[in-house]
Amino acid sequence: MAVSNLGIIGSEEWCVFKDLGVPAIKARVDSGAKTSSIQATNIKVYSKGAEEWVKFDINPLQENRSITIECDAKLVDRRMVKSSSGISEERLVIKTAVTLGDGVFEIELTLANRDTMEFRMLLGREAINQRFMVNSAENYLIQNFTKEEIDEKYKAYFKEKTGLKIALLASNPKLYSNKRIIEAAEARGHEIVFLNVEQAYMKLDAKSPEMRYRGGAILNDFDAVIPRIKPAVTFYGCALIRQFDFLGAYCQNSAEAITQSRDKLFASQLFSKNDIQIPITGFAKSPMDTKDLIRMVNGAPLIIKLLESTQGKGVVLAETNKAAESVINAFKSVQTNILVQEFIKEANGQDIRCFVVNGKVVASMQRQAQKGEFRANIHQGGKASVVKITLEEKKLAIKAAKALRLAVAGVDIIRSNKGPLLLEVNSSPGLEGIENATGKDIANSMIVAIENKLKFSSSTVK
Template sequence: MTLNKLRIIGSEEWCFFDQLGIPAIKARVDSGAKTSSIQATNIKVINKGVQEWVKFEVNPLQENRSITLNCEARLIDRRMIKSSTGISEERLVVKTPVTLGNDTFDIELTLANRDTMEYRMLLGREALMDRYMVNPAESYKIQHFTSEEIDLKYKPFFKQKTGLKIALLASNPQLYSNKRIIEAAEARGHEIVFLNVELAYMKLDAHSPEIRYRGGNILNEFDAVIPRIKPAVTFYGCALIRQFDNLGVYCQNTAEAISQSRDKLFASQLFSKNDIHIPITGFAKSPMDTKDLIKMVNGAPLIIKLLESTQGKGVVLAETNKAAESVINAFKSVNTNILVQEFIKEANGQDIRCFVVNGKVVASMQRQAEKGEFRANIHQGGKASIIKITAEEKKLALKAAKVLNLAVAGVDIIRSNKGPLLLEVNSSPGLEGIENATGKDIANEMILAIERKLKFSS
């Protein structure tokens, strides 16, 4: 065919597959790829008489896993295909008619997992040959659809639902915080399911990754996950959160953010790097320099923290240099990592908990340590009361949550003669103390934040 008879095609075009039941799918036009490919999951080869066919599922719209189309096509080949990353893998090849504008012709498609790609389909040079010339500076030269037209085409496939489907990933459904989150989600018309972290397991596979739950139930319909991971299962819980994220589910706190917040040393380094003021903190491996380590944080009294302590556990006040030296060396003798931190005497056993949700401090409370205790902690008998924080304290709380990339965070601040200092940031903050102290419905704020993130309107 002469060049002047070839039609001009853009760098991206809309395709239609009648036999596959796909009303529209956006394709990246790539003359560098020989064979076209389409996103496919749950691929199964079946026999129809003497012929092999393939059943597979397609999520035709990027960032919309609520629409899944069940497709069938005849298997014509198995080929080794080299991906854009240079890795070769065997892919199944099917043949089916494709429509671009007014043109319909047969096309070979490899079935590939393109979930991480911007386009759910790639149109290769075999499909273009003797039909089109590519103008990479243009898009939709054949046909263009507005978002309203795409919505109309897929209207029959949209699942009718009155609310979101949310998973609460935690360990104990009887905890106040977990019960309140479930109540808040249901009150807003959402379906929420409690998932025990330790009863979920995952399938790692390029074509069809999965998360399953107790007995083989496949978890594939959630819109969002609220992680409430206890420290003892941080590693496994974060692995599950990453898997949910790989499946396109919105996770209110990411695995990376949770891991950073749980590593007190790394978090402290991030705070220092980002000019967030914390009490002077020391860390050392060898017991040889214990005396200098104590001196470095202004001497006793000082705080000694286990790196993975939480809820006030694993935090010790050493009142003399000799006591501090003994405790530090004892921890080091059993290869336990600790932080040594200056003691802020003027705080008088008080600190402030700021509850941050999506870049906003939604509530604040002051915690007062029980008489004889140095640390204000409700789990260990401390008392909570409502408090109005200063602009500087609010700015500190928001910056700390942002540095760790936490959408939901409990930020602990202490008032000192040097101004507000950041103590730590909790990625699974409890609701009971702060809701009772402030009278605010924080569980509802968390659900509202998910709705805004997913652009859900009831």
């Protein structure tokens, strides 16, 4: 086809899929990718006569999972596709008509989990070949929609806000976890407000206690509070949670539970008291006891852990007894409290994160440490993957969360020759790694748990 007959397309365009029931979805135009792909979850293949078909859900709007469109299409292929991270995976392929401006033509789409990508759709070169040339410096050359037009197109999918009033008490509204919780609450018709921990304050008074926010706004009418308190503001954050509790709001994790989970020594003592298996752990104050402390945990290699450590920071592997003695005494010399713990060599840098909500494990992932690292941590470059946990591991995770009285907890378990061992419990577990690894909507589980706790129905809304 002559170049003069080709249309000009921008690096971003709005696509319409009438057969799938998608009124508009923003696509990244990528001539470097052969096949087009679209964000899809809950993918299920089924038979229709002699043909294979596939059901799947699309969340068509960026940064908004509150709108879900259920789709159905004939399966035309299964194809190995290499992702942007270099990992090959099998993807299902469908064929459907796409509308771009005045043009309508069929394209192949691979169904992919694009939740971590900026765009819900990628338009590859097979779709645009002999139809368009790409002007990468421009966007929406074929068609564009205003926010008002998009709102109108998706009007039927927006739910009326007749639900609970929920406060998300945290520090950064841009974090994945916080954005997901807000999306999930809004998707279920609740009003949710982000409150920065450090901008909230309280009035202590027997007759008229109050919670206030910067500027003087009174915060006394919340049905529930979801606390996601970073370690640096644990003391102040827990004070705010107690005040919300005094005012009658349900706090998904209590101040007491969060405080216990952040005190690694006290938490370890609670685990031992409740017959929860942990790696052999030692604690001592005097340098005179260091040698016996090392022997007590079966010697080097061993783990030295700051009591206030989080997300793998402040955790050291000492490979020899001499090195362990030097590190332990160095910490003690500056009055820093540490735990000494046996090293589980057979775990091979792997651990399991179980996400517990109201006494149920709603998702589990396995984390693998980077080469040369001893601790599995996705915050420091480790890799996460879905894992099927055993009944024993599930019971351990639930029991650990219950011991700390946490309604929401990230429970870290390690597999050893002695069976599963509890590493630690996080009272503000992140959602990004485990949602991406498992495809589970954990934020929704958290909101449903609040509804169940408050026996929510439209008649109970304040």
